Amino acid sequence: MSQVPLERKVLSENDRIAAALREEFRRHGIFCLNLISSPGAGKTLLLEKTLESFPADERVAVLTGDIQTDNDARRLARYGFPVRQITTAGACHLDARMVERHLANWDLASLGLLLIENVGNLVCPTSYDLGEHAKVVILSVTEGDDKPLKYPGIFHRARLLILSKIDLLPYVPFDIAAARENARRINPSIEILEVSSTTGEGLDAWRAWLASQRV
Amino acid sequence: MSQVPLERKVLSENDRIAAALREEFRRHGIFCLNLISSPGAGKTLLLEKTLESFPADERVAVLTGDIQTDNDARRLARYGFPVRQITTAGACHLDARMVERHLANWDLASLGLLLIENVGNLVCPTSYDLGEHAKVVILSVTEGDDKPLKYPGIFHRARLLILSKIDLLPYVPFDIAAARENARRINPSIEILEVSSTTGEGLDAWRAWLASQRV
Numbered sequence: 001m002s003q004v005p006l007e008r009k010v011l012s013e014n015d016r017i018a019a020a021l022r023e024e025f026r027r028h029g030i031f032c033l034n035l036i037s038s039p040g041a042g043k044t045l046l047l048e049k050t051l052e053s054f055p056a057d058e059r060v061a062v063l064t065g066d067i068q069t070d071n072d073a074r075r076l077a078r079y080g081f082p083v084r085q086i087t088t089a090g091a092c093h094l095d096a097r098m099v100e101r102h103l104a105n106w107d108l109a110s111l112g113l114l115l116i117e118n119v120g121n122l123v124c125p126t127s128y129d130l131g132e133h134a135k136v137v138i139l140s141v142t143e144g145d146d147k148p149l150k151y152p153g154i155f156h157r158a159r160l161l162i163l164s165k166i167d168l169l170p171y172v173p174f175d176i177a178a179a180r181e182n183a184r185r186i187n188p189s190i191e192i193l194e195v196s197s198t199t200g201e202g203l204d205a206w207r208a209w210l211a212s213q214r215v
Numbered sequence: 216m217s218q219v220p221l222e223r224k225v226l227s228e229n230d231r232i233a234a235a236l237r238e239e240f241r242r243h244g245i246f247c248l249n250l251i252s253s254p255g256a257g258k259t260l261l262l263e264k265t266l267e268s269f270p271a272d273e274r275v276a277v278l279t280g281d282i283q284t285d286n287d288a289r290r291l292a293r294y295g296f297p298v299r300q301i302t303t304a305g306a307c308h309l310d311a312r313m314v315e316r317h318l319a320n321w322d323l324a325s326l327g328l329l330l331i332e333n334v335g336n337l338v339c340p341t342s343y344d345l346g347e348h349a350k351v352v353i354l355s356v357t358e359g360d361d362k363p364l365k366y367p368g369i370f371h372r373a374r375l376l377i378l379s380k381i382d383l384l385p386y387v388p389f390d391i392a393a394a395r396e397n398a399r400r401i402n403p404s405i406e407i408l409e410v411s412s413t414t415g416e417g418l419d420a421w422r423a424w425l426a427s428q429r430v
Contacts, residue, residue, distance in 0.1 A: 006221050038253045039337050039366060040358025067338065069364050090368065092307070092338035120365070121338055122254050123282065123307035142357040142380065143255025149284050150335070151254060153305065165357065171386055 017096035021131025032114040037138035039120030042164040045197040051079035059112035065094040093125040126153040134159035145179035155186040167196040232311035236346025246429045247329040252353035254335030257379040260412040266294035274327035280309040280334045308340040341368040349374035360394035370401040382411040
């Protein structure tokens with residue numbers, strides 16, 4: 001297709017900025033995660049529950065991407081940690097330059113953990129390195145256990161799969177074993193957690209995973 | 216951004232092919248819908264229930280888009296109507312050329328209704344005209360009532376919003392009135408139906424809407 005050469009140029013420019021961000025994170029001892037999912041899979045609520053559980057002196061910050069609104073930043077700001085909204089004005093993913101721009105004037109030396117909530121989209125954000133240490137893909141059980149096969153890119157690249165909204169399992173035709181098997185077919189080493197931000201089930205395991213990564 | 220001029224060129228080339236498709240559909244008396252939603256909002260199940268209800272001599276065909284698999288075409292082919300899978304090999308949306316290519320060798324004169332299931336993505340498919348008469352956006356109640364404001368593009372362009380999976384309403388924090396109001400804020404003339412493909416609720420209204428559009 002005609003756009004491929006330009007796409008490559010855009011991606012390689014993105015990779016250059018992402019590498020600089022990664023080096024910056026390394027220098028300041030910041031662990032950075034890039035959270036990716038479909039719209040409405042529960043990224044923001046998971047982040048709310050995560051921030052809520054941190055002590056007030058936790059050195060965490062959040063960048064949250066959205067196409068149009070700053071709803072998510074307003075939800076997340078209530079927990080007292082630094083939060084910035086990245087509004088993409090129509091773009092279907094975050095890119096490294098947006099992250100670089102929104103980190104300006106933040107005292108990176110005071111941070112230990114940066115959580116980036118991408119735009120709700122299971123496809124496009126996958127290709128854009130943001131300098132993160134790992135990608136986390138969140139799949140709601142309402143979306144169906146076939147999704148790892150249908151959207152393999154993000155499952156291939158993610159270090160962790162969070163199966164979210166497991167409180168809804170009794171009401172939807174979602175086979176957890178099949179979802180796990182499908183994800184491992186795409187990515188044999190992917191780690192998998194089952195979480196409900198509503199009931200709190202699995203949140204401790206998620207917090208433990210997060211702590212284990214930051215060591 | 217540097218990709219804008221090329222994006223414009225790609226979109227205007229797409230518009231040219233879409234206009235030719237639209238003329239072809241008009242000449243053959245085919246009514247064409249483009250169904251767009253997040254991954255797992257229930258497009259394929261709605262299409263299954265739709266095909267299931269048609270008499271055997273209904274002049275309907277389906278094109279179904281997916282990034283990687285032909286699962287959906289296999290599900291839809293069971294109802295005896297012509298179905299073709301469009302596998303985009305990574306692309307996050309269908310474009311008019313893919314539709315044109317997959318209509319080749321089909322006897323269009325024998326068709327009256329063409330249903331196109333787009334790739335699961337609430338952002339990118341919005342910009343690509345496929346020659347359809349109308350776009351239909353499907354929003355599952357598990358995704359949240361704020362989504363029209365967060366992904367305004369598709370809600371602005373769709374003729375119909377289907378609120379899907381309403382059987383799950385007792386278990387999720389989804390305010391139907393707020394969802395309707397948010398959708399109408401973006402698009403005052405959007406029509407709205409509430410459907411559960413699982414219980415069958417609202418399917419008659421969807422079929423009636425479909426019939427009313429084809430007149």
